[in-house]
């Protein structure tokens with residue numbers, strides 16, 4: 001199971017640019033965002049775009065100091081029933097982009113220490129089967145946002 | 161008139177279709193009934209007694225006289241439910257004055273965690289016009305049965321609160337007299353939802 005207790009980050013947090021783009025041996029991770037928690041919500045979903053530059057890799061887990069637990073999850077519709085399944089890993093085929101987005105792949109945060117507020121940002125460390133861990137800055141959008149918080153696209157980067 | 165239906169809507173209609181088959185009514189009959197805006201055969205909906213965010217009792221009778229848009233979910237749902245409730249809030253905006261005749265209702269399938277205070281604060285985060293309702297286990301089971309809604313708990317860990325809920329991904333548009341009008345898929349955009357609702361409001 002890909003669940004881990006939150007640990008303090010071992011990767012030093014550099015002054016990350018507004019749209020954090022992290023790159024290490026093999027996997028890039030960018031456009032990391034989450035929705036603000038609604039009401040007294042104690043869960044959140046994080047979305048991120050991953051790209052395996054070199055060979056095939058797999059996302060095997062995530063941690064953040066903001067939540068007691070981070071699980072790899074996928075929402076799916078099973079004949080009119082909305083369900084979520086836990087994943088042990090998410091395959092990252094070589095050269096392909098894997099986009100986590102509402103209604104599909106997400107990193108589910110539970111046991112949040114504090115609610116996520118629109119405009120917040122927080123670090124999330126992604127662990128891979130092969131590549132070194134990557135820490136991204138997660139930007140918090142409005143409670144029901146469908147896309148990452150606007151206005152933070154890096155020049156030349158395609159936001160949709 | 162061609163009704164746009166995706167797979168989840170079709171799934172929701174299976175019980176209706178089965179019932180109509182028993183009565184010997186085919187697809188043409190269904191379309192005719194749909195066109196009449198208030199099919200009496202669906203059997204979706206019925207009496208319920210629940211509690212709102214302020215702790216007040218709300219029943220199906222309390223809500224008579226307005227169209228209802230009924231959706232079942234839970235507040236610990238971080239991915240799908242916020243998308244749907246945001247679409248509902250967007251549809252209300254798009255409907256403008258017409259939305260005065262419509263009351264969206266969000267009923268939790270997780271009453272253990274969704275106390276009145278929790279459900280009220282949750283729906284308010286999307287729109288103050290969405291009514292959040294909770295109840296006892298029995299009250300929730302009863303209203304889910306009335307609406308032919310499926311829900312089930314799935315454990316995600318050892319702790320008492322470590323679970324998610326599977327739940328039907330359909331919204332139900334109900335007439336001011338409490339009768340079922342049409343299903344609306346939970347993954348529709350605000351614009352699609354507004355158009356679907358407006359069509360029925362104008363017909364009725």
Ligand SMILES: [Cu+2]
Nearest residue numbers: 073084108239
């Ligand atoms: Cu999830």
